[in-house]
Amino acid sequence: MKAIVILLDSVNRHFLGLYGQALAHTPNIDRLAGRSVVFDNHWAGSLPCMPARRDLLTGRLNFLERNWGPIEPFDHSLGEVLRENGVYSHIVTDHYHYFRTGGENYVQQFDTYAFIRGQETDPWVSKVNRPARPAAFIGKYHPQYALNRTAFGKEDDFPSPRTLKEAAEWLEANKDEDQFLLWAEAFDPHEPFDLPKERLDPILTSYSGPEYMWPEYGVVDVPGSALAHIRDRYSRLLEMADHWVGKLLDVLDRHNLWKDTMVIFTSDHGYLLGEHNFMAKNYMPVYNEIARLPLIVHLPGGEQAGKRIQALTQSVDLYPTLLECFGIDPQLSCRNRLHGQSLLPLADGRTDKLRDELIFGYFGKNVNITDGEWVYFRSAAEPDNGPLHVYTAMPTTIGHAYGPAYIEDLTSVEAGRYLSWTEYPVYRIPGHVIKTKDQTQSFRQTGEHIKEHRLFHLREDPCQKHQVHDPAVEKRMMGKLTDCMRRHDAPAEQFVRLGLRADEQEGDFQ
Known part of the structure; x- marks a missing residue:
């Protein structure tokens, strides 16, 4: 038995065709959905990035107890439980918050991890003389990202493409192995909405304003043309991530790994792009664009493919789902009482709901x-x-x-x-x-x-x-x-x- 989790950051599910609007062209996510069960009523729990990941990796909501922070020493994490039951785990990620103060103990719970450098303000490219903010520029500007950006040339130099490419290579190298979890986590489409030239040029033809790729959080305070441009950038960044998700799916196709592999696609939280006159997250009420998430679950062998589930589900449910996938009883194996419940009874029809609210x-x-x-x-x-x-x-x-x-x-x-x-x-x-x-x-x-x-x-x-x-x-x-x-x-x-x-x-x- 094998399992793969594909986690993209900040996915506004309205941009995905499988949820109705198709504001971005994502054929590979659609391709996965065609083999899978799609959950229509899936929700975040604790917000934002690191609290969401603690939910995912512990099966418990944490936002009632503390803010952004590490895996606690009393948490019994997914990686630990898998290891105790003979399942190997590996994470490939460019999510640099895992390696900052306040992000301790997450990747260390996996047996091995790979960190792809360069996202956002990751302190990677080093230069004493920091670059100054350009005159024609709106939104956020971070000198560290400007330095990191000098290391990106073609598309596969960008961190998220590198992340998903390395995940595909890891899967290729371990295709004949069994009892493993591959956690492939890309920071895109999280801001900055930066793109290689070939993806950026087509949308610059309809925008003549100052460079705008990193929106301020809060109330929208840019002209309508800039708002339309930042939505275009977000769409193209999501499309780029989808392209590289496809490289990982190609490995599954090439070796017929679908027959004994669970594949989960989801996000940590959503993102506002002008809806309700707000941008991003954190400052505003937790509208559906932030709270309702995509969730696609491919069951081994394609069982129940095409099924749509309306029951309420939540990020904490992935932890017990993955354990049950490997034949591990979540209640008996976890030292802490779980808030999540396995999705498998919903997927195979044993129940029609996990919770009422x-x-x-x-x-x-x-x-x-x-x-x-x-x-x-x-x-x-x-x-x-x-x-x-x-x-x-x-x-x-x-x-x-x-x-x-x-x-x-x-x-x-x-x-x-x-x-x-x-x-x-x-x-x-x-x-x-x-x-x-x-x-x-x-x-x-x-x-x-x-x-x-x-x-x-x-x-x-x-x-x-x-x-x-x-x-x-x-x-x-x-x-x-x-x-x-x-x-x-x-x-x-x-x-x-x-x-x-x-x-x-x-x-x-x-």
Whole structure:
């Protein structure tokens, strides 16, 4: 038995033909979908990048306990469980956050890993004299990426093509082996939306403005022509990633590996490209363009190919699915209680649902819930967003450790057995004393636009253009949210922060 996970970063599923709009031409993702089960109601859990990966690799939601951070020492990761059961794992990735402070212990859980250099601000190409920002340029500009960019010439010099090419080469070299997981993870189509000349030139014919490839996060603040151009760049970058995904699928074709290989395609989160007048992620409410993800699962031998599944599924479900794929009982083999459930009973028809609702969000921001019909964004009850603590045994976050420079009052930091689901002692750090390096990942409520509850009826308004004001439905969703948070081991303070009572049942809100 073999398994391959193909993870592309920041895929807005509306750009994929299999979800209806085909804003990008992705024949290889479509090709995989034709052999597979397609999940139509798949959702993110913890956001953004590293919290999403911790969900994927532990089978548990983490955004109720802490923000961006490492695999914790009390996590029982996918790689560890596979190794303990005789399954080899290898990751090929250009996602450089794995190698920054705040991204510890992820790739190290695999038996081996390959890191492809050069994405975004990866400190790779070294030069003391940093390049200056060009005069005709809008959006973000990072001198480190400008240096990295000097190492890219033709298309297969770019990091994501190199990543997927190396994954294909690894699979070719190990095609006759058994009992392995290949995790092929490309950073594209994450920004910067940079492209080789042959892919960029066709879309420059319709755009005459300043260079624009790296959008600012938040409210759209560029002319309409620039917005259209950045959407074109995103489409072309997704198409480039799709092309190289095809190289990996070619190996499966060439050696008929489809017969005994599970192949999963998905993303960590989505991305806004002008929808709701927002760009990117993090600052704004977690609209569907961010929260609803593509998920394609090829079962060995092509069983159930062409089936579409409407049941609610979530990123945490991949962990138990992969274990079951290798004949490993997720409940017996994992030391921690899982929040995810195997997708296989859905795929083969043993059940028609795994859950009635699910929750998702960023640490310290709105906690969001959907039951498939409604989606409800619940904000903090008080302006100070409290009470709120970071719970961690590894006090690092994006780009830095939580040391004296980032904690205003060190005497407020405590240690103890504060998490209900593990006996491992953790630091308990009050949220209001922490300074973050990147405010987009701050637990402080950033911007007035997220400091309110929101309710949308997904069946009638899938694009979430019209808020619904219905006290009865909101009460019902509050009850479901309370129950769901309890099932996901939420710290007691999270109920207080959101103005909910942890001891209330769903029926109490009717």
